[in-house]
Amino acid sequence: AQRVTQPEKLLSVFKGAPVELKCNYSYSGSPELFWYVQYSRQRLQLLLRHISRESIKGFTADLNKGETSFHLKKPFAQEEDSAMYYCALSARGVTGGGNKLTFGTGTQLKVEL
Amino acid sequence: NAGVTQTPKFRVLKTGQSMTLLCAQDMNHEYMYWYRQDPGMGLRLIHYSVGEGTTAKGEVPDGYNVSRLKKQNFLLGLESAAPSQTSVYFCASSSAPGTGIDEQFFGPGTRLTVL
Numbered sequence: 192a193q194r195v196t197q198p199e200k201l202l203s204v205f206k207g208a209p210v211e212l213k214c215n216y217s218y219s220g221s222p223e224l225f226w227y228v229q230y231s232r233q234r235l236q237l238l239l240r241h242i243s244r245e246s247i248k249g250f251t252a253d254l255n256k257g258e259t260s261f262h263l264k265k266p267f268a269q270e271e272d273s274a275m276y277y278c279a280l281s282a283r284g285v286t287g288g289g290n291k292l293t294f295g296t297g298t299q300l301k302v303e304l
Numbered sequence: 305n306a307g308v309t310q311t312p313k314f315r316v317l318k319t320g321q322s323m324t325l326l327c328a329q330d331m332n333h334e335y336m337y338w339y340r341q342d343p344g345m346g347l348r349l350i351h352y353s354v355g356e357g358t359t360a361k362g363e364v365p366d367g368y369n370v371s372r373l374k375k376q377n378f379l380l381g382l383e384s385a386a387p388s389q390t391s392v393y394f395c396a397s398s399s400a401p402g403t404g405i406d407e408q409f410f411g412p413g414t415r416l417t418v419l
Contacts, residue, residue, distance in 0.1 A: 200344070223406070234308075235347075235394065235410040277346060281406065290335055290398045290406055291362070296346040 193218040195280050197295035204268050205303050212263040212298050214252075214278030223281040224261040225292070226252055230274045238263075238276070248272070268302045275299050305330050308411040310395050316417045317385045325380040325414050327395030334400040336378035337362075337408065338370060340391040347394065353378055354400070385418045392416070 194217045204210055216222055226238040239247045241254040241261060252263045261278060278295040311326040327336065334355050339347040339362075349362030351370040359370045367389060369381045378397075382389060395411040 195346075197346075234412045235396075237407045240406070290401060290408065291337070291349060291352060292347075292408060293349075293363075294339075294347040296344055 193222075193280050193282060193293045195278050195293050195295035197276075197278055197298050199298045200296070201299045201301065203301045203303060206270055207267050210263075210265040210268045210272065210300065210302075212276050212278075212300065214261045214263065214295060216259050216261065216278075216280050218280055218282075220282075222254070222256075224252075224254055225279045225281065226250070226261075226263050227277045227279055227294075228274050229277070235277070268300075270302050270304065273300055273302045307331065308395055308397055308409050310393075310411040310414050312414060313412065314415050316419065317382075318419050319386060321385050322381070322383050323385065323416075324382075325393055325395075325416075327378045327380070327397075327411055328376055329378075329395075329397040329409070330376065331397060331409065332375070333397035333409070334375075335398045336372065337396045337398075338368070338378065338380045339394045339396065340364065341394060341413070342391050350380065350393075385416075387418045390416060390418045 196215045224241045227235045228238045229235045250265045277297045279292040282291045308329045337352040338350040341347050348364045353359045353372040356375040371379045393414045396408040398408045
């Protein structure tokens with residue numbers, strides 16, 4: 192069974208400081224990983240996925256299969272980055288499994304002035 | 305397009321009462337999901353559907369039932385609500401695998417309190 196671990200419930204940084212939100216996973220197949228973000232009073236939305244290897248709102252995440260990690264990074268935090276961040280793993284390839292996502296417990300990022 | 309909508313937004317139930325949460329999507333997605341979000345637990349999959357007329361159990365299905373009679377709607381039912389079902393419920397939808405679009409789109413959530 193797959194598992195996603197986000198060790199930090201809360202991460203507090205100052206504006207302009209670097210941010211790293213940790214995510215580790217366990218999965219026997221080939222993983223597909225995502226970061227979702229939930230801003231205050233808004234719905235969850237996709238931030239980025241490892242397949243795209245893109246940078247969204249200054250955030251990047253690299254899949255490290257050796258360390259089974261998919262940490263989210265941003266060099267300079269902005270106040271508007273304050274939100275709840277969820278790492279998620281897709282159980283793709285499971286017959287009839289759809290695109291089921293297994294979520295981590297989330298990390299609340301607070302950017303202070 | 306409205307995307308994914310959920311009805312109602314808030315509800316308070318007494319233990320033992322029943323209710324149905326409605327999820328609707330207008331993106332012609334094949335797959336739909338129901339999650340619950342609890343503090344410190346993240347989102348956990350309750351049930352999901354890979355097409356009209358099909359449903360399957362997720363990680364925490366006990367105490368819930370679902371139906372997908374129409375492609376655009378996915379209903380979550382609580383037959384006899386319990387305080388442990390106090391949570392925020394999120395519906396999501398996505399395209400089928402192989403379409404190249406694997407993002408799940410989420411609804412705004414339903415906050416349910418069971419007294």
